[in-house]
Amino acid sequence: MTDTRKLNLLYYNTFSDCRDIVANAAIPIDIGVSYINDINEVMKHIMSRDSIDIFFIDYDGRAELIDLVSKVHKYDEDLLIYLITDIDSEEEKIKAYNAGVIDFFLLPLSSHILQALLKNMACLRGSRLKLYNKTNMLQYEIEQAVKTVKERELESLLLLARASEYKDxxxxxxxxxxxxxxxxxxxxxxxxxxxxxxxxxxxxxxxxxxxxxxxxxxxxxxxxxxxxxxxxxxxxxxxxxxxxxxxxxxxxxxxxxxxxxxxxxxxxxxxxxxxxxxxxxxxxxxxxxxxxxxxxxxxxxxxxxxxxxxxxxxxxxxxxxxxxxxxxxxxxxxxxxxxxxxxxxxxx
Ligand SMILES: [Fe+2]
Ligand SMILES: [Fe+2]
CATH class of the missing domain: 1.10.3210.10 (Hypothetical protein af1432)
Structure with a gap:
């Protein structure tokens, strides 16, 4: 994963008029959009790509969608998950937040508002990726340093053992x-x-x-x-x-x-x-x-x-x-x- 790659949005889309609004908001700011409308394919898609950054779900109140959010969130805690819905109830929101949703977009969607929000999301995800890469690099450097120290220690051991054998x-x-x-x-x-x-x-x-x-x-x-x-x-x-x-x-x-x-x-x-x-x-x-x-x-x-x-x-x-x-x-x-x-x- 590099910190300069294009961000990708996966959209579980069932609301007929939202697809174009999301595309019009995301594509001009260089966020790739892919659509999926078979709920059974979502996990497979996310796991096989490993490069999905933002996940939108059209939410119509079905419990299986909240289960899907839980599964996706468990697989990748950093994935930014949002629900697009016309359900504005406190109870639904609590359920969704507990499952791992970051926030809701209430219908009707505004392409301009969505684009402004997507820019913020892109920034947030970009920073996370940078941090992830830095952490990985630091971990790699630490591992290399430990390996070098161990190699030196093993070399010294061998020299010590050879010193005894040289005499013998x-x-x-x-x-x-x-x-x-x-x-x-x-x-x-x-x-x-x-x-x-x-x-x-x-x-x-x-x-x-x-x-x-x-x-x-x-x-x-x-x-x-x-x-x-x-x-x-x-x-x-x-x-x-x-x-x-x-x-x-x-x-x-x-x-x-x-x-x-x-x-x-x-x-x-x-x-x-x-x-x-x-x-x-x-x-x-x-x-x-x-x-x-x-x-x-x-x-x-x-x-x-x-x-x-x-x-x-x-x-x-x-x-x-x-x-x-x-x-x-x-x-x-x-x-x-x-x-x-x-x-x-x-x-x-
Ligand atoms: Fe010996
Ligand atoms: Fe001996």
């Missing part, structure tokens, strides 16, 4: 794949669009705490000593400390994930040894996604496993390392996960 020497795509597997699981669990998006963007932050672990431990190809392993394990709480306490829902989810992605379903994980459902759902999801990707990827300390081997391992760990429900939901979508791995292959 895992392939850069590992974090993206873990985000995607986690989103697949959340979707198959029936999570909301917001939850799915949270997993997609927050799961890549699971190892941010590795920024605080020394390279000699992170990249050691031989087995870690117990002391080194204990230091390595602190990446979960370090990640939580780095990510928590902000107003970003992605960072907040990232903090939960960092803290809980090494907890195990049977309580033998770290840092808190939580068991079963007391491990946050996000952590239970990312645990599966993270381990699955590590298994089928090559790492400094191991060759890549086949998909079948990895699936067997995940199944064998249901109820031990992993939440059995998450395993079930993930394995239902294993083809999607394999496609993610293929499309985001580790860089050699």
């Amino acid at each position: 020497k895992d392939t850069a795509n590992h974090i993206l794949r873990v985000g995607k597997y986690s989103a697949i699981i959340m979707e198959n669990l029936g999570g909301s669009h917001e939850d799915i998006e949270l997993m997609l963007y927050s799961a890549p932050l699971h190892d941010v705490g590795k920024i605080g672990i020394s390279d000699s431990i992170l990249n050691k190809s031989s087995k870690l000593t117990e002391e080194e392993y204990n230091i390595m394990k602190t990446h979960a709480t370090k990640g939580y400390e780095i990510l928590s306490g902000t107003k970003s829902k992605y960072l907040e989810a990232g903090a939960i994930i960092a803290l809980s992605h090494h907890e195990k379903y049977d309580g033998s994980g770290y840092p808190n040894g939580l068991k079963g459902d007391s491990i946050h759902l996000y952590g239970r999801i990312v645990a599966v996604a993270d381990v699955f990707d590590a298994l089928i990827s090559e790492r400094v300390y191991k060759n890549s496993w086949t998909l079948e081997h990895a699936v067997e391992y995940l199944k064998s760990q249901a109820g031990i390392h992993f939440d059995p429900v998450i395993i079930e939901k993930f394995l239902e979508k294993i083809d999607d996960a394999a496609a993610v791995f293929k499309n985001l292959m580790p860089e050699k």
Whole structure:
């Protein structure tokens, strides 16, 4: 809808001598006039055009005409509805005003008076359209601004996740794949669009705490000593400390994930040894996604496993390392996960 388009008047016309008077008043001031005399066609006409601004009804006291006014007014509250009538009763007027009529034209109609009134109506409707367009434009600008801010936030999240991976020497795509597997699981669990998006963007932050672990431990190809392993394990709480306490829902989810992605379903994980459902759902999801990707990827300390081997391992760990429900939901979508791995292959 533009604010410069020609205004249109729809006339439900049954009074034989009024048609020309309305046309003579409207057309010279550039208001388009269309006529309709089948009451059943009115709504269809208004809905299909979406560009009717003024609606005149010849009113002879039939109740169905007041019902029509109600319907039209409900569909478009801004439509200017007027009755042309010779009924001048207070009771009729109250009924009509309540249904959404703006005012009455009492017969006989004067073309000059009608034209003066139509000019006012055109002005009123024009201002409304301008306001409508301005509101739409403002809303569009706000939506664009929000989108831009969100895009910047997501870019920053990815940079942060990449910083941790850069130190870890895992392939850069590992974090993206873990985000995607986690989103697949959340979707198959029936999570909301917001939850799915949270997993997609927050799961890549699971190892941010590795920024605080020394390279000699992170990249050691031989087995870690117990002391080194204990230091390595602190990446979960370090990640939580780095990510928590902000107003970003992605960072907040990232903090939960960092803290809980090494907890195990049977309580033998770290840092808190939580068991079963007391491990946050996000952590239970990312645990599966993270381990699955590590298994089928090559790492400094191991060759890549086949998909079948990895699936067997995940199944064998249901109820031990992993939440059995998450395993079930993930394995239902294993083809999607394999496609993610293929499309985001580790860089050699
Ligand atoms: Fe980790
Ligand atoms: Fe990871």
